[in-house]
Amino acid sequence: MLKYDQTNNLLMQAKYHYDLQDVAEPNLYREIYDYAHVPKVAFNMRHVPMNVPDEIWITDTTFRDGQQSVSPFTPEQILHLFKLMNRLGGPKGMIRQSEFFLYTENDQKALRLCQDAGLPFPEITTWIRANEKDFELVRKANVAETGVLVSCSDYHIFNKMHLTRKQAMDKYLGIVKSALSYGIRPRCHFEDITRADYYGFVVPFATELMKLSRESGIPIKIRACDTMGYGVSYPGAALPRSVPGIIYGLRHYAEVPAEQLEWHGHNDFYKVVTNAATAWLYGCSSVNCSLLGIGERTGNCPLEAMAVEYQSLRGETGGMDLTAITEIADFMEREIGIEISPRQPFVGRHFNVTRAGIHADGMLKDEEIYNIFDTASILNRPASVAVDSRGGAASIAHWLNSYFRLTGDNTIDKSDPLVVEIRRLVDELYARGRNTVMGDEELEIMVRRCDTDRYEHLLFHKSH
Numbered sequence: 001m002l003k004y005d006q007t008n009n010l011l012m013q014a015k016y017h018y019d020l021q022d023v024a025e026p027n028l029y030r031e032i033y034d035y036a037h038v039p040k041v042a043f044n045m046r047h048v049p050m051n052v053p054d055e056i057w058i059t060d061t062t063f064r065d066g067q068q069s070v071s072p073f074t075p076e077q078i079l080h081l082f083k084l085m086n087r088l089g090g091p092k093g094m095i096r097q098s099e100f101f102l103y104t105e106n107d108q109k110a111l112r113l114c115q116d117a118g119l120p121f122p123e124i125t126t127w128i129r130a131n132e133k134d135f136e137l138v139r140k141a142n143v144a145e146t147g148v149l150v151s152c153s154d155y156h157i158f159n160k161m162h163l164t165r166k167q168a169m170d171k172y173l174g175i176v177k178s179a180l181s182y183g184i185r186p187r188c189h190f191e192d193i194t195r196a197d198y199y200g201f202v203v204p205f206a207t208e209l210m211k212l213s214r215e216s217g218i219p220i221k222i223r224a225c226d227t228m229g230y231g232v233s234y235p236g237a238a239l240p241r242s243v244p245g246i247i248y249g250l251r252h253y254a255e256v257p258a259e260q261l262e263w264h265g266h267n268d269f270y271k272v273v274t275n276a277a278t279a280w281l282y283g284c285s286s287v288n289c290s291l292l293g294i295g296e297r298t299g300n301c302p303l304e305a306m307a308v309e310y311q312s313l314r315g316e317t318g319g320m321d322l323t324a325i326t327e328i329a330d331f332m333e334r335e336i337g338i339e340i341s342p343r344q345p346f347v348g349r350h351f352n353v354t355r356a357g358i359h360a361d362g363m364l365k366d367e368e369i370y371n372i373f374d375t376a377s378i379l380n381r382p383a384s385v386a387v388d389s390r391g392g393a394a395s396i397a398h399w400l401n402s403y404f405r406l407t408g409d410n411t412i413d414k415s416d417p418l419v420v421e422i423r424r425l426v427d428e429l430y431a432r433g434r435n436t437v438m439g440d441e442e443l444e445i446m447v448r449r450c451d452t453d454r455y456e457h458l459l460f461h462k463s464h
Contacts, residue, residue, distance in 0.1 A: 007051075015253055018207065021200035022166040026154030029195060029240065039230060044238040048248035051283040053258035056313075058306050059288045060085060060098040061264070063110065064127050064147075065300055066290035067101070070338060075110035077336055081291065082114045084328050086121055088307060090319030093121030095303070096286065099147055102126050102137040111141060125187065130175045138184060145185040147223065148175055152202055153192035165201050173208060180216045187221040189264070193246060194230035198239045202246075206254035213260070221260045222250060223288060226275060229268030229298065233278035243275050247282040262286035267298040276301045277309050291328055292340060292347060304328070304346050323380040352383045354395075387438040389430035393423050400447070403440060404458040421450045 005012040032040050062085075063078055073081070082098065089095030100114075101107040114124055127147040128134035138146045150172040151157065157168045172188070179186040188209060196202050206222055213220040224246055231243045239245045247263070250256045263279030263286070265272045276287040293302035304325045311317050329347035332338045342350040352375045362369040371383040385391060385398040393414040400412045400419065412419060425446050426438060448455040 015255070018199050018203040018253060020165060020169060020204040021197065022164055023197075023200065026158035027197045027200065028154060032241070033195060033230075039241075041232055041234065041241060042238040043234070043236045045236040046238075046245070047235055048244050048252075048282065050244075050281050051248070051251065051258075052281055053283060053285045055259070056280045056285050056287075056310065057094050057096045057318075058089070058303060058310070059096050059262060059286050060122055060290065060303060061288050061300060062098070062290040062294065062303070064099045064101055065264075065296060066294040068296050069294050069299065070336070072104075072106060073110070073336060075106055075113050078110040079113045079117065080331065080335075081328065082122070083117065083119070084324050084331070085291070085303075086119045087321050088303075088324035088328065089121050090317070090321055092319040093123075094307070094310065094318040094320050095122050097125050097145070098122035099125045099127050102128070102134075102141055108141070111143075115142070127189075130172055132175070132178065135175065135178055138179075139182060143184070145187055145221075146179065147187045147189050148172070148179070149191060150188045150205075151191040152205065153196040154201075155195055156192055157201075165197075169201075169205050169208070172205070173212070176209065176212060176220065180212065180218055180220075183218070185218055185221065187223055187262070189223045189225050191225045192227045193224045194226045194228065194240050196240055198246070198249060203249055203253045206250055206256055210255055219257075219260050221262060222254075222256055223262040223264050224250065224279070224284070226263070226265040229266040229271065231265060231271060231275045233271070233274050243278045244282045247279055247284050251283045258283050258285040260285075262288055264288040265301050266296065267293060267301070272299075272301045273305045273309065276306055277313070280313065292332060292338065292344070294338065302346075308346060322378050326380045346379060346381075350386070352381060353386050354383075387426060387443060388436075389427070389434075393419050396422050396426065396443075399443060400458075403444070404462045406458075406461065410461065418447070418451055418454060422446050425450070 002011045002013060032042060062081065063073065067073060085095050085098060100111045102111070111124060124143055125145040125147065126138050126141055126143050128138055129149050151160070157163055157165055161168065163171070176186045176188065190202060193202060209220045209222065230241050232241050233243050237245070247261070250261060251258065261284045263276055263284045265275045272293070276289070279287055287301060287306055289303035289306050290300040291303050293299040307320055307322060307325065325346060329340060333340050340347055342348045345351050352371055354370055367383050376382040382402060384402055385395040387395050387399050397412050397414040397416065397419045400406065406412060447458065
């Protein structure tokens, strides 16, 4: 049977219909996941087309999945971060939603505080397990959408829940129908999708959900959860690990609209950002992230990474205020006590700090040579150079110009007598055994010691 497809203006063969395979034994993909070795990446050389949605956006799980890996936030801390997230996402709501737990008084208080803030974005949603007791919490929370845990691999269905695939599907469909009966949008979290029997369970289940969605008139969402970080973006990789294959199949076979499809990844194999971007490219409107990438085990996709990735793919910010990223990182480190790796992209203290002397010399001549982009204007994080035993005179000159905000004819050259004298003092310290980077305060003291009059002049310039 042929059907004219208005998306690509071609006659297309009718989509194949996949029925549930209610097997007696679990399919654990032992040829890929034998547990005694690093999981294997299999290829079948099947390539699916990129199909970028008209709109792409970000959703947040900091206050749900993110909090599972750190000490619980206070409701006031959540409210502050929620407001910063609103600023980061901008007026178009590029950070479209944020999901909350509902199980403790603190969870519920945080949700109410954020609801009372009256912000249009992110929309507040919740997360529950697939049971009626949890659903009562959602009804009381007065939210329009909730996530529902619907684990889809045989590892979970057989080995954790001790159900058959049919029993699991019936259970999941029951809780989804309950949500629909109250007019609440269900967001079905397909947990462990990269170890699931794709055509035997994932596609048939998604197809049933889309039938319910059409019948009810309520858009049922599907979150494809790469719970263990097994997803790969390689062209021609085989299911169940292929991110392009997962997204294509849900769009093509289960007919899930792009705006009802979301990707949720973990970083166990360092692939979380690439996989999220790949999901966008192959037809998924939404990628689910957390601030700083906090979350279970190695964490979720860093929200700040995808905010930057959006601009790299679209060529514009979508109204996002990326300077909020720096404020979010500062608050989470200073007020909440989350340790950020100094070299973590965009948020680490040293992500745009250079140490090599030859790099410092290049930075002194033209910052663009060694800085990834204008981090001062985009992230409110000026590029800097570390002063230590390896940076030489160029690093000291760059530090002076940056710290005292010297520009144009006022900049100091690496051959300046002040630079020469400071370098002598720095070299003496390291010759005596120092092995840490020089701090701003002690360098400022050195400047004052070397030339008091000039120090006063530099301070005057900095303050004006």
